[in-house]
């Protein structure tokens with residue numbers, strides 16, 4: 001599976017998840033319930049998918065052993081939130097293997113330790129309850145996580161706003177679009193600082209009039 005150039009990962013890190021989501025036509029955003037345990041952390045990297053059963057984390061444990069440095073584990077835990085399928089021990093092991101972070105449609109626990117360890121984790125919920133290590137699952141195959149189809153090799157961008165996935169074969173194109181959008185937002189910021197409103201800048205006066213907002 002192809003890797004993503006370091007310079008591309010760095011550019012995505014600067015852009016942020018919402019800009020990437022807008023730039024690719026408002027697609028790829030995971031459910032809004034999937035949020036960072038530490039909103040100061042930004043996560044960018046190549047997805048390694050994990051298909052996991054609710055209340056069990058054997059597939060996740062296995063994925064840590066086969067992940068490549070830089071991978072982001074993206075886990076479909078079936079939105080099951082009554083079991084912390086990831087905690088500080090898995091975090092320590094993931095860090096030993098150079099894994100960049102975790103996105104899980106499920107729960108995590110030990111979050112104070114995870115925050116102190118500086119490991120980016122995005123989850124649907126937090127649960128103190130334990131999980132079994134018995135069930136079959138899959139690593140590397142297509143999954144749905146937070147309502148989005150994700151394949152191993154897709155790009156994951158997560159920050160305080162949430163998580164967005166970019167299809168592997170659109171990574172360069174979406175980067176160009178996102179940089180363009182960021183440049184246009186920067187000129188909008190300059191106009192706002194000059195005292196103009198977004199209604200002016202986006203030329204929405206006619207629409208406002210037509211909808212009867214004018215007083």
Ligand SMILES: O=C([O-])CC(=O)C(=O)O
Pocket residue numbers: 057084085086087088089090091109110131
């Ligand atoms: O025990 C587990 O399966 C999950 C956990 O709490 C840890 O990784 O620390």
Ligand SMILES: [Mg+2]
Pocket residue numbers: 087088089109110
């Ligand atoms: Mg634990």
